[in-house]
């Protein structure tokens with residue numbers, strides 16, 4: 149049994165998919181907290197439903213950058229975890245956090261990295277770019293987080309076809325469905341490999 153903490157900014161469907169797998173016993177892990185930079189997001193509702201402690205830490209709650217970074221690291225000191233899971237967290241992590249958890253932070257990205265990754269590539273923008281480039285396939289990537297956005301070691305990828313009549317929203321839905329399956333499996337495999 150290993151411990152995870154999750155960071156999310158949006159609807160939180162990936163967060164929910166992970167928590168559901170824990171609840172069903174497929175993923176033998178405990179979720180110790182949710183950190184969000186968006187206090188009103190769907191992920192917070194899921195955390196509340198499941199009784200998971202929520203930390204709202206953002207530029208609003210902590211306008212001073214140093215205090216903001218200190219608050220993020222304090223959560224890790226208060227509730228130590230084996231893995232930190234970014235599930236639609238739309239803010240770059242401060243270096244101090246990446247350095248605190250080397251090779252222990254995972255992210256999911258909705259394209260086949262290294263394609264369509266880096267600054268500006270998040271959420272629906274990724275799928276718009278994939279369609280604009282006339283790609284025939286896309287899909288999620290799970291990777292370790294390094295100090296450069298979307299550049300850490302790739303742990304898993306899954307391809308889905310891009311259909312001729314796709315819109316950014318329809319492609320997003322097809323990729324998201326696979327995200328919900330690939331993320332918990334990769335967390336399980338990687339988390340268990342660290343315990344050996």
Ligand code: GAR
Nearest residue numbers: 158159160161162236257258270271
């Ligand atoms: C997911 O598609 C995730 O891959 C993406 O945001 C969405 C969050 O959805 N992440 C990024 O774009 C990170 N660069 P969710 O809130 O429903 O899990």
